[in-house]
Amino acid sequence: MLAPPNGREMIMTVVAGRTLTAPEVVPGTALPEERIEVSPTFVVSTAIATRDFQDVHHDRDLAVAKGSEDIFLNILTTTGLVQRYVTDWAGPEALVRGVSVKLGVPCYAHDTLTLFGQVLEQVEESSENRLVLEVLGRCGRGEHVRGTVRLVLPEVES
Amino acid sequence: MSGVSGIASIAGIGATEFSKESGRTELQLAAEATRTALDDAGLDPSEVDGMVTFTMDTNTETAVARELGMGELSFFSRVHYGGGAACATVQQAAMAVTTGMAEVVVCYRAFNERSGQRFGQVQPAVAGAATSAGVDNSWSYPLGLGTPGAQVAMFARRYMHTFGATSEDFGRVAVTDRKHAATNPNAWFYQRPITLAEHQDSKWITEPLHLLDCCQESDGGVAIVVTSTERARDLPHPPAVVQAAAQGSGSDQFTMTSYYRDDLTGLPEMGLVGRQLWQQAGLGPQDVQVGILYDHFTPFVLVQLEELGFCGRGEARDFIADGAVELDGRLPINTHGGQLGEAYIHGMNGITEGVRQVRGTAVNQVDEAHNVLVTAGTGVPTSGLVLSAE
Amino acid sequence: MTSTASSATAAKDTGPARDNESVHAAAERISAAGESRPRPGRDPVNLPMIHNWAEALGDGNPVYTNAEYAETSVHGGLVAPPAMAQVWTMGGLHPEPAPDDPMRAMTAALDEAGYTSVVATNCEQTYHRYLRHGEHVAVTTKLEEVTGPKRTGLGEGWFLTLRYTWYVDTEAVAEMMFRLLKFRPADGDEPARPTPEPAGDNTADESDPRTGSPILPAINRDTAYFWEGTAAGELRIQRCGRCGLLRHPPGPMCSECGATKPTHLVACGHGQVYSYVVHHRPPVPGKELPLVIALVELDEGVRVLGELHGIDPDEVHIGLDVEVFFRQVDEQVTLPCWRPRTEGK
Numbered sequence: 030m031l032a033p034p035n036g037r038e039m040i041m042t043v044v045a046g047r048t049l050t051a052p053e054v055v056p057g058t059a060l061p062e063e064r065i066e067v068s069p070t071f072v073v074s075t076a077i078a079t080r081d082f083q084d085v086h087h088d089r090d091l092a093v094a095k096g097s098e099d100i101f102l103n104i105l106t107t108t109g110l111v112q113r114y115v116t117d118w119a120g121p122e123a124l125v126r127g128v129s130v131k132l133g134v135p136c137y138a139h140d141t142l143t144l145f146g147q148v149l150e151q152v153e154e155s156s157e158n159r160l161v162l163e164v165l166g167r168c169g170r171g172e173h174v175r176g177t178v179r180l181v182l183p184e185v186e187s
Numbered sequence: 188m189s190g191v192s193g194i195a196s197i198a199g200i201g202a203t204e205f206s207k208e209s210g211r212t213e214l215q216l217a218a219e220a221t222r223t224a225l226d227d228a229g230l231d232p233s234e235v236d237g238m239v240t241f242t243m244d245t246n247t248e249t250a251v252a253r254e255l256g257m258g259e260l261s262f263f264s265r266v267h268y269g270g271g272a273a274c275a276t277v278q279q280a281a282m283a284v285t286t287g288m289a290e291v292v293v294c295y296r297a298f299n300e301r302s303g304q305r306f307g308q309v310q311p312a313v314a315g316a317a318t319s320a321g322v323d324n325s326w327s328y329p330l331g332l333g334t335p336g337a338q339v340a341m342f343a344r345r346y347m348h349t350f351g352a353t354s355e356d357f358g359r360v361a362v363t364d365r366k367h368a369a370t371n372p373n374a375w376f377y378q379r380p381i382t383l384a385e386h387q388d389s390k391w392i393t394e395p396l397h398l399l400d401c402c403q404e405s406d407g408g409v410a411i412v413v414t415s416t417e418r419a420r421d422l423p424h425p426p427a428v429v430q431a432a433a434q435g436s437g438s439d440q441f442t443m444t445s446y447y448r449d450d451l452t453g454l455p456e457m458g459l460v461g462r463q464l465w466q467q468a469g470l471g472p473q474d475v476q477v478g479i480l481y482d483h484f485t486p487f488v489l490v491q492l493e494e495l496g497f498c499g500r501g502e503a504r505d506f507i508a509d510g511a512v513e514l515d516g517r518l519p520i521n522t523h524g525g526q527l528g529e530a531y532i533h534g535m536n537g538i539t540e541g542v543r544q545v546r547g548t549a550v551n552q553v554d555e556a557h558n559v560l561v562t563a564g565t566g567v568p569t570s571g572l573v574l575s576a577e
Numbered sequence: 578m579t580s581t582a583s584s585a586t587a588a589k590d591t592g593p594a595r596d597n598e599s600v601h602a603a604a605e606r607i608s609a610a611g612e613s614r615p616r617p618g619r620d621p622v623n624l625p626m627i628h629n630w631a632e633a634l635g636d637g638n639p640v641y642t643n644a645e646y647a648e649t650s651v652h653g654g655l656v657a658p659p660a661m662a663q664v665w666t667m668g669g670l671h672p673e674p675a676p677d678d679p680m681r682a683m684t685a686a687l688d689e690a691g692y693t694s695v696v697a698t699n700c701e702q703t704y705h706r707y708l709r710h711g712e713h714v715a716v717t718t719k720l721e722e723v724t725g726p727k728r729t730g731l732g733e734g735w736f737l738t739l740r741y742t743w744y745v746d747t748e749a750v751a752e753m754m755f756r757l758l759k760f761r762p763a764d765g766d767e768p769a770r771p772t773p774e775p776a777g778d779n780t781a782d783e784s785d786p787r788t789g790s791p792i793l794p795a796i797n798r799d800t801a802y803f804w805e806g807t808a809a810g811e812l813r814i815q816r817c818g819r820c821g822l823l824r825h826p827p828g829p830m831c832s833e834c835g836a837t838k839p840t841h842l843v844a845c846g847h848g849q850v851y852s853y854v855v856h857h858r859p860p861v862p863g864k865e866l867p868l869v870i871a872l873v874e875l876d877e878g879v880r881v882l883g884e885l886h887g888i889d890p891d892e893v894h895i896g897l898d899v900e901v902f903f904r905q906v907d908e909q910v911t912l913p914c915w916r917p918r919t920e921g922k
Contacts, residue, residue, distance in 0.1 A: 059302040062208045071633075078626075078633035080667035104697050105663055106634065112660040113636040121638045122651045125659045129701035145208055147302060179703075187651065308859050311792045318795075325794030326826045330882045330912060331870045333792060337856050341872055345852040348895045388730070391867075394855035394890070446872050447825070447880055451852060 048120030051158060051182040060118045060146035060162070065110070067168070069138040072100050079105035089138075101135040102142075102173075111164045111176035114144045119180060122187065126159060127179040133172035140168040149177075157181050192467045195281035196419040196426030197574065199228025199412035200539040205375055205530030208302040209406035216408035217246040217297035218254035224410035225255070229423045230291060235412075237262035237289030239279045241272040241296055241533065251295060262289035266434075268442060269306075270481060270564025273534030274572040278432035280413035290414060296535040297408030307404050309333040320442065327444045336401050336484060337393040338443040339566055343486035344395055345451040350501035354395055357485040358386035359507050360520075361399045361527050364482060367514070368524025371550045375403055376528045400485040402526035409535035411542075416577075427545040430558065430575040431467035435459035436568035443566045452500070454490050457562065460571040461495040468573045470558060472496040475573070477544045477553050478518050479537040479561040482525040487565035492518075495560065514551055522551040534563045541574045596690040597726060600735060603686035604723035613677045615715035615744060618665035622657050622712045630661055656707040662743050662751040663702075666716040679720035680739055687759040692726075692734055699756040705749060712745045721754075734760025791863025791906045799829045802841050807911040812901045813841040814879055825879040846901035847918060848875040855890040863906065869893055871915050887916035 065071070069089070076086035081103040084091040092100045112128050136142050146164040153159070159179050166174040201223025203209070203216050225232055232255040238248035248263040262283045266272035273296070280292035300306060314328035315321060332338055346352055365381045368374035381399060389398040419426035437455035439448050448455070465471050472495060480491045489503035497518055498506040511517040523529045523540035530536055543549040544556040556576075563570040620626065624642070631641050639646035640656055647655040657665075674681065684695065708714065718741050725735030741753040796804050806813030815827035818838030822831055830837050853871040860866065864884075871885040871893070883901070885893060898918040905911045 057303055059208060059210075059299070061210065065635075074633040078629045079661075079664050080669055082670045104700055105660070105667075108663075108700060108702065109630070109634045109636070109658065109660040112658065113634055113638075116636070116638055121640050121646070124651070124707075125704060127701070127703040128660055129699070131699050132697055145302070183651070309792070309861050311790075311862055314792050315795050317797070321795040322797060322800060323826070325796070325800070327882055328792045329794045329906075329910070331856060331861055331864050331868050331884050332854070332882060333861050334856075334859060337854055337870070340854040340856075341852050341870075344854060344895070348852070390730075391855070391857040393857060446852075446882070 046120055047186070048122040049118075049182055050186055051160075051184050054148055054160060054182060056148050056150050058148040060114070060164075063114060063117075063144045065142045065144070067102065067136055067138060067140050067142050069100060072102055072138045075106040075109070076103045079103060079109065081105055097135065097137070099137040099139065101137045104130070104132065107132065107136070107166070107174050108176075110142070110144070111166070111174065111178060114146060114164055115162055115178045115180060118146070119182060122183060124181040125178065126154075126157070126181060128176060129178075130174050130176040132174055134168065134170040136166070136168045136173040137170075140170070142166050142168050142173060154179070158184075190467050191278075191281045191285045191432060192430055192469075193428055194416060195284040195413050195429045196416040197277065197411055197429065197538075197542050198414050198419040198422045198424065198426060199224040199226070199230065200410070200542050201225070201227055202373075202409045202532070202536060202539060203297070203407050205373065205405050205407040205532070205536070206301075207375075207404070207406060209299055213297050213299055213303070213408075214246045214250055214254065216299070216406070217244075217251045217295050217410070220297055220408035220410040221251055221255055221293055221295055224293065224412045227424065228412040228414075230412060230414075232257045235291045235293050236260055237280060237283050237292035239264045239266070239276040239292060239294045241265060241269070241276070242267040243269055243272070243533075244296055244298070246295075246297060251293075260289075262292065266570075268564065268567040268569070270483065270533045271567040271569040273481070273538060273563035273570065274432065274561055275434050275563065275570035276535075277411060277413060277429060277538060277572055278434060278570060280411075281429045281432050284413060284415050290418070292413045293410055294413065294535075295408065295410040296533050298533070299406045300531060300533075301404040301406050303406075305404050307334060307336065307401070323441055323444070332444070334393070335443060335566075336396055339484040339486060340393040340396045341444075341446065342451050342490075342566070343484070346486060346490065347395060349452045350504070352489065352501075352504045354387065354397065354400075355383060356489065356504035356507065357395075357400050358383050358397070360482065360485040360488045360512075361386050363507075363512050364521045364525040364527040367522050367551050368528025371524050371529060374524040374529040375405065376524060396484060396486075399527075402483045402531045405530040405532060407530055407532050407536075409532045409539055411535070411538055420577075424546055426577055427542040427574045428577060429572060430470070431464040431573040432570070433460045433463035433467065434568065434570045435463070440568060442568070445566070452490070454487065454494050454565055454569075456567075456569050457491055457565060457571070458494040460562070460569055464560070464571050464573050465496070468558070468575075470573065475518065475558045475560045476556045477522060477541070477559045478512075478520045479522070479525075479541050479559065480520050481534050481537065481562045481565050481569075482521060482527050483531065483564065485527070488520070491562055491565060495562075514553065519551075519553050522549055522553060537561050538572065541572065545574050545576045547576075600686060600690050600692075600723065600725070603683060604720070607679045607682050607686075607720045608723075610677065610679065612717045612719045612742070613675065613679060615717050616666060616675055617713060617715040619669060620665075622665060622708045622710050622714065624655065624710060626664070627655075627657055627661065630658060630664065652707060655710055657709070659704040659707060659751070660702070662704065662708070662714075663741070663753065665708075665714040666743065679718055680737070683720055683723065683737055684759060687735055692759040692761050694731070694734075694760050695757055696731065696760070697755070697757045698736070699754070701754040703752045705751060708745070708750060714743050714745055714750065717742050717744070729758060729760060731758065732760045734758045789860070789862030792861075793907065793910050799839075800827060803827065804910060806841070806843070807903055807913050808905075808909075810903055812844040812846050812875075812881070812913055814844050814875070814877055815839050816842045823877055823879050825881055842877070844875050844877050844901075848873040848881075848899055850885070850893065850895055850897040850899060850915075851880055852895060853885060853893050855893070871899065873899055873915055881913060883913045883915045885915040
């Protein structure tokens with residue numbers, strides 16, 4: 030998914046694809062790398078879409094006055110991106126049971142966020158066979174997020 | 188001079204790009220690197236009759252041979268002990284060529300070490316294995332010492348205590364490597380040098396090691412073609428002559444945890460490699476212009492300088508602080524950026540840099556690099572090479 | 578951004594000490610108040626907000642926005658993205674202060690003590706089920722833990738751990754552990770500037786303990802005596818049955834005389850730290866980090882590794898007198914561990 034430099038148009042990830050099944054995925058499976066151009070529009074629109082109106086996410090002057098270099102992504106968006114990155118790969122009917130994020134450096138406007146991921150393990154939780162995935166998001170300043178997603182995949186093709 | 192000295196040469200080198208996520212199988216990486224190395228050597232896959240890799244490599248010699256369309260192989264061999272195997276693959280190849288067991292030998296190593304199995308993470312399975320190695324690891328892993336970084340940190344703390352070395356002394360190695368990587372377009376950390384302050388500010392991994400004391404985790408593959416020096420002379424590049432090649436394991440040796448020797452401030456197995464290299468090559472430390480020293484963790488670079496005779500015990504920190512390892516210094520090290528800066532391909536990318544220095548084609552070329560020393564993994568049974576221009 | 582070292586020692590002068598007391602008192606009072614009253618979200622779960630979210634984040638999953646697709650999917654109808662759980666109850670542009678909000682009360686107490694800056698560090702969300710359009714979500718908040726003061730890369734501060742629970746009627750549908758750092762910026766009047774990590778590699782995870790089974794040793798007939806010893810509260814060292822050589826780690830054949838008749842002695846359990854590390858990352862299954870691991874030279878002359886407990890990592894030094902104790906990790910395995918040697922023993 031990309032935001033063009035003018036930030037006016039977002040290209041939606043098209044997820045018309047099938048959903049992976051549990052037997053197809055083994056620990057160690059890597060997810061394809063994805064780059065997100067973090068335009069000011071992206072920072073602002075995601076902040077508002079997550080109903081986060083803190084000024085550091087939409088007002089550059091105030092963000093700088095508070096010691097930041099620019100406006101930056103809010104945590105609800107980072108959480109949402111980690112979820113989306115995994116479901117984009119797994120397919121529309123993958124069930125998300127949990128998303129955990131640990132935040133590192135802020136992801137400022139005009140930076141590029143690169144997401145990496147891999148399947149860490151399979152666990153039995155709440156009588157379900159769940160996959161635990163690790164997702165890393167790096168931007169120019171270093172590691173922005175280290176996330177864990179718990180996912181349930183269908184056992185067979187629907 | 189003795190043994191294999193001078194009889195075999197490296198005629199070709201090849202590598203894939205170095206990344207965090209290659210997006211392809213380890214076999215494909217091995218095959219691509221091998222093809223590139225053979226192209227570099229001007230040889231056809233059908234001319235290869237020997238292959239050597241690490242026991243840790245997941246690609247069998249036969250699988251790589253099939254991908255390349257190689258024919259019959261008369262020699263295949265593997266070397267154990269992780270990164271300690273790197274230079275020993277070339278030693279195996281040189282011995283095979285010298286004894287006539289094979290004529291053209293490919294040494295390779297390829298892995299998705301970042302996107303697949305990461306060596307920097309704790310791998311519980313290695314302690315439980317019903318092997319002597321599993322039992323050895325049972326004296327460290329269950330007790331909380333379960334990563335290579337933590338295992339090296341234990342040596343580093345004792346070294347600091349004995350010689351008064353500091354974290355900054357270790358940090359200078361990282362700064363130098365990253366400076367060299369910054370001008371190497373193939374390095375992961377191309378154009379990203381660091382300062383000593385950044386090293387000091389980087390987070391703790393295992394005290395006394397900061398993040399920036401630890402090498403990267405990388406995906407990639409490297410291959411090296413060894414043949415007789417005589418044949419190499421007719422190939423496109425000038426031969427990088429294997430002037431010396433040695434392995435070493437010390438007394439009371441463990442893999443990463445040789446904690447039970449009288450002294451923890453040295454790497455006797457590397458001392459043994461060094462003594463053999465100088466003896467085989469008829470050279471000494473003063474005759475070497477470039478050092479490619481295995482740098483998975485910075486402290487062992489200091490210990491190697493001492494074990495190999497470039498300075499006295501406990502003096503490496505002054506040797507480094509005086510600028511000796513810089514490009515214009517007495518012994519420029521890791522001119523490609525090392526594993527801290529270029530990529531962690533288990534030491535094999537260090538050998539290719541040694542070849543480029545001897546050929547005169549390195550990005551950070553050292554003037555009159557006639558003899559280059561290359562070492563393999565530290566803290567484990569290890570190996571080393573002296574490569575020379577003719 | 579995690580704490581780089583914990584300051585276990587008491588603050589040095591009375592001012593900060595008084596502040597610390599006031600923070601602890603506030604933490605106790607606010608935690609004791611328990612869960613806040615449920616605060617309902619402004620709107621029920623609805624398509625327009627989901628659509629805005631999906632559009633902004635670039636999420637094209639049709640189970641969120643394509644009714645036709647959703648009907649035939651595993652969900653049987655449109656659902657909300659799980660990661661939107663918190664969005665439903667965000668305060669919006671003009672949030673109404675909830676008087677019993679523990680987050681607000683605790684941050685006020687910390688502001689007063691001079692810890693004025695804030696940065697979120699962790700957020701762990703668990704989704705019990707997917708939400709459907711029209712469901713009305715309410716959230717409760719509870720202060721779970723306040724730890725500090727800790728020295729961090731950003732300055733001295735306190736970690737607050739809060740638990741949020743989202744309900745539909747009385748059914749808990751999602752939960753979140755949220756941790757933030759309230760800190761006093763490192764350079765006095767400088768504004769808080771999150772410190773970027775220098776570009777390095779991701780060798781490691783953060784230092785939070787990760788759940789996982791502890792790593793167990795491989796035990797065979799050469800080494801069983803050692804683990805039987807730890808289970809019985811003894812630190813056993815292999816001793817050659819012929820020449821008496823003491824050896825650890827052990828092996829089946831005496832490296833000195835070649836005999837294959839090992840016996841053992843029970844060590845007195847005293848020694849000195851020969852070297853040590855403080856492990857911060859990556860996570861080690863079954864261990865809480867940071868963890869001190871010491872290589873101890875026993876009075877008997879051999880070295881044994883083990884966790885070192887009962888001492889601040891900053892206080893550990895080579896030469897420290899330690900004694901063994903034992904910690905059972907599962908039915909079969911007990912590990913030797915070290916602690917500073919107490920006086921008079």
